[in-house]
Amino acid sequence: MSMDTVGRWMAEYLRARGIDTLFTLTGGHIFPLLDGCLDAGVRVVDTRHEQAAAFAAEGWALRTGRPGAYLVTAGPGFANAVAGLAHASVTLAPTLCITGANPTKEDDKGAPQELEQLRVAEVYTRYAKTVRRTERIPQYVENAFQHMTGPTPGPAFLEIPQDVFYKPLPEDAPTDFGPRPAPRSAADPADVERTAALIEQAERPVLVAGGGAFWSGAEEALRQLAERTGLPVFTRNAARGLLPDSHPQCYGGSPGLGVFKSDLVLVIGSRFNATFYYGEFAPDARVVQVDCNSAALGDNRGIDVGLCGDAALVLGQLREALADYRTPAEWIATLDAAVEKRRTKFAAGFQSDTRPIHPMRLMQELNEFADASTTFTVDGGDIGVAAARHLMAEHPGAQLSNASILGSLGPGLPFALAAKAARPDDTVVSVTGDGAFGFGAMELDTAVRLDLPFICVIGNDGIWGMIERSQRPMFGEDRAVAATLGDRPYDQMAEALGGYGERVEDPDQIRPALERARESGLPSCINVIMDPKVTG
Known part of the structure; x- marks a missing residue:
């Protein structure tokens, strides 16, 4: 049995609110909630970076339509998660960021991992509070859910000092704040x-x-x-x-x-x-x-x-x-005629046999591989644009994309982790560029450790494509700086971590590689060598 702490009460409340998965990277400030998850029946998915935990919570929300939650430790743990917090503020995704903090008696003393977290969170969230009194926990938690799912949805933030986390919820604490549904109104x-x-x-x-x-x-x-x-x-x-x-x-x-x-x-x-x-x-x-x-x-x-x-x-x-x-x-x-004209425009790419592989051929093979239970996650620049334009979507939550005004790189693999955790029977395919892959590559390890088998398809053109195509016309053909990535064996990285990997150079081998990856039952990486001179 877990300790009688605020953390245990919060785990039980999250479960009552339909959150049965919590994304995290562990730390000493947040032990009580992690411990409480064991008895509350909340699955803990521990990522290799806090940014991945934040993105995964958004991926959960995008796949399920329900709020997602993540838990990060104080200071640098929270700082690492800010990119995901900012992304959710732009996409209006209902995600709950819970973070620890130094004990209240150590405020403003230079305590380990002390940081002005609340001031940062207030910029990006619909609701942000530091909980200094245990009896206020039920009110603050339900308020967070109301703001996440209310008329202007988006992320919420709760900062809980370490000493508050370890205390029990007082017996006389009011607990009748919720759960309750967010009100909805029709138009005039x-x-x-x-x-x-x-x-x-x-x-x-x-x-x-x-x-x-x-x-x-x-x-x-x-x-x-x-x-x-x-x-x-x-x-x-x-x-x-x-x-x-x-x-x-x-x-x-x-x-x-x-x-x-x-x-x-x-x-x-x-x-x-x-x-x-x-x-x-x-x-x-x-x-x-x-x-x-x-x-x-x-x-x-x-x-x-x-x-x-x-x-x-x-x-x-x-x-x-x-x-x-x-x-x-x-x-x-x-x-209908415009759709047919567009299809004709891209037909040559869809049918291309060129090597390196045309990005439109990859999109075509992915669409033919997908069925009604396939979920795509999309990450990257050129490959992300091509995927958003051309990949089919057959159910709500079918395409979890980084497409927003923020243009964040890195959500793809965390989104895939979350989609597989939320819908274990889905075939989950993460379509990413080789540059974007680097932001979350170690989440392949998370997938192996926690048995969350998704397929990562890398469109590997060896460059930061959008960057190079901007630099060369602007500064000269030989003056593209920091734009080259090279040909790297990402598939072997997946194998080394205990997953399945294949390198694909022949477009006719894309579909067989995808089938073998699915049949392996392992987290997989299909490293598709792409033409850097062509976009979708």
Whole structure:
């Protein structure tokens, strides 16, 4: 039996909140919670770097739609996790960062691993608290969940000093704060009617679903609206797979095919930032934006209607308001032709037999290898762009990507760890560049130790591709500095750690290598030698 500590109570509360996996890298400040996990039935996944633990918690949230949690020790442990904290703040991922701290009696004395953690966390989180009194723990923990899953989702942070962690929760401590569901609101009916009227007047409407639709759990509501109205749907970022790419109304993850020709763009849970063209669509396009945060409506561009409400609820309202509406057939034919033109544009790459291997051929082989239970994680520059454009997504949480305005490298392997922990029966494939692989390469060891067999596919072109292609035109062909990585035997690294590895130079061997990796039942690395002169 574990010690009667605040840490044990927290482990039990996390479990009651549906968190049965905690990502961590151990340290002396956080022992009570780790010990409490043993009796609470919370699985501990201990990574090789705190950044990986933070990214893994986000990967858990992206795969399940529920908050993810990670636990890091004080000082440098927390500092190592900040990249993941910042990434979640941009992607609006509900992740809970729990960290230890020096005992309260040692505050501001230069104690071991003392750091101004709260001030840093406040920059990136929706909620950040230092817990100095044990009786406040139940309130602070539930408040963290409410902020993570509320109208403006995102990360939360709790700092717990070492002496507080080891104390028991007082018997008279109030514990009736939760768990309780986060409230959700529908949009103003008048705004729904205005939106329905605009859609009915439009000749070329499109719907773009983003991360807000995913966090809302809007899968069924989106499908019902698409099928009732025939609206063409594009999915972005966390919403990839919310409507399967194989669905007749889904046009995949490249909304540029539609928004630059459309006269009405309905945006569900997505912001007008650099990854979404800053909202600069067709000049004559009317724009309707749905977001649970009123402050996000109309950011970076004007909009015709802003609906403040939960994405799933608003989609349901629109379905009822558009009961007799069907999208014009001529517009659907135009989009179908654009998709076919795009397919023709990339066909040569998809079928390429060249060596080194064309990145589009790799994407084609991955799509043919995947089935309805495959989850892709995506990491890197050039390879990340190609994967986000071309990999299929057939279920919610099917594609966990580093695609955000932050452009972080390193989430790919931690995302894969989390996806396999959350959905053990999935085939999990991490698609990464050779540069990005270096940020989390030792998580192959984590996968071997904890029996989390995913397949890491490295698009190995031996360079920092985006960097080199920028430097050479700017400074000269022989002046690309710090852009070369070389040909490294990453597959042998996986084998040395106890996994499975293959080097692939022949495009016809990509699929057989993937099959052998899956059949091995081991964490695997397929090192695909790519053409550095070609992008996707």
